Amino acid sequence: MFAHEFMRNAFVAGTFTGAACGLVGWFLVLRAQVFAGDALSHVAFTGALAAAAFGIDVRIGLFVATIVVALGMGGLGERAKADDVTIGTVFAWILGLGALFMAIFSRSGAGADGAAAIHVLFGSILGLSATDTWIAVGVSLAAMGALLAIGRPLIFASLDPAVAAAQGVRVGLLGLTFLVILGATAAEATQAVGALLLLGLVAAPAAAAHRLARNPYRSLALAAALAVAGVWGGLAFAYAVPRVPPSTAIIVLASLVYLAAAGMDAGFRGERIRRAREA
């Protein structure tokens, strides 16, 4: 499997992107901002297609769109938390814009077969070049580094914003920084699993880790590990069964991990209740 260069690239890029998604996702679930993550991932689609329609590098479109929208969402709410209805309204329109750019792009000749749009929506992890791979590694490392640097105050600010603010933690600024990191990660992960599917890689391993471990640092590490395991397993499965797209395999695996974790959690809780009754 590792004899092919595209598989090596996919594994390297997937490992780092997966780890970044797991870490960002853990905070996303903690802060109950999964819907914002959903919106940002769809924004990536519009950004990439806008860049394609105007003949700019797709990557620039991805990063500009997600980071600008992240800043916008942060600016909408005082505590850098816009409400669901506002988010929903804005991203419904942004997806509509995406449809427009897709129409423009498919008329421009270059994308007449629509394949580019499909790649943005569903990812093309097996099509990454060596340069793409190194950029993915760099962006993921930067995102993870930034996240770990603000990790402690961010956990504090997420769990109890009022007390954190009283202790002098800059809650609003932290929330905004987090959204920007989320935007960069989403833009990077779009190239691997696609704008429509990256929510699975962000939400599922993180939600599983939240259920399995109570200690925040252990749970954080578990989220990253589960996401990376999902990427590896998915890539291996897609290699073995070529008719299954790698992004599908990755997301299905991540969802199964979540399902198993939820089942175990429910089982443990039932056990604890039974023991408490007997005692």
Next chain:
Amino acid sequence: MLTSAAFEGLSWNLWADIVGLFDFPFMVHALVAGTAVALVAGPVGWLMVLRRQTFAGHTLSVISFPGAAGAALIGLPLGIGYFGAFAAGALALSGVSRGDSGTESRESAATGTIQALALALGLLFVSLYHGLLNGVSGLLFGTFLGITSTQAAVLALIAFAALALLTVAWRPLVFASIDTEVARARGVPVRALSLGFLLLLGLTVAATSQITGALLVFALLVTPAAAAQQLTARPMLGVALATGIALAVTWIGLGLAYYSIYPAGFFITSLAFLVYVSTRVRSVVVRA
């Protein structure tokens, strides 16, 4: 690029242009179907916003994509795929939401997982079914060109049934949405209503996504309702406004798309967003 040829065949004679819309049967079907869909999307979307279930609504709307793709794969009519998928999705989502407080973040993580899983399965079905690419963008972003008279009639029928159900369950549903605890104490079957509403939402979404595509359904559901809630807090007036906005946006959007080379989904979402932004500006001005 946007060019001057973006709108072909417009004559600047508004009346002639409007009459021209009805020249072709496909456009008449699209308008009938669009009207039916907007009539349901207004009230259902208003309730969705009231119940803070926008994320669930978005997930349900996305689920129609694997439904349709799966139906195409095994050779069933698309409609069956749409409606089969929504039922499965509504059941899965109601399993997720226990309605307890303090589980909000877990619930949304589970909702997000369901959504990504559904899309991943859709991709699988599409890549197993080789009739590929144009179909995908049609399923995701909608096409109103291919609507048959049967489809339009089915959509009208569904809209009628959904509105009838909504009328019957309206009062307890609004009560349960505004104050769950008090409603439960009064003996309102809150959980059953919650599942019922998710099924109704799924039905609406399944119908709507045949016009706007799985990704743009949301514009007709959430945006008119959000605009209406900016304008008034009164339920009946709010529902009427949401429905009116949804209808107007659909008609104008379809009309513009007919004369343009760009997709209807873009016009519908942009018009709806424009209405929403103006209501936001209005409430800021009124407050000041």
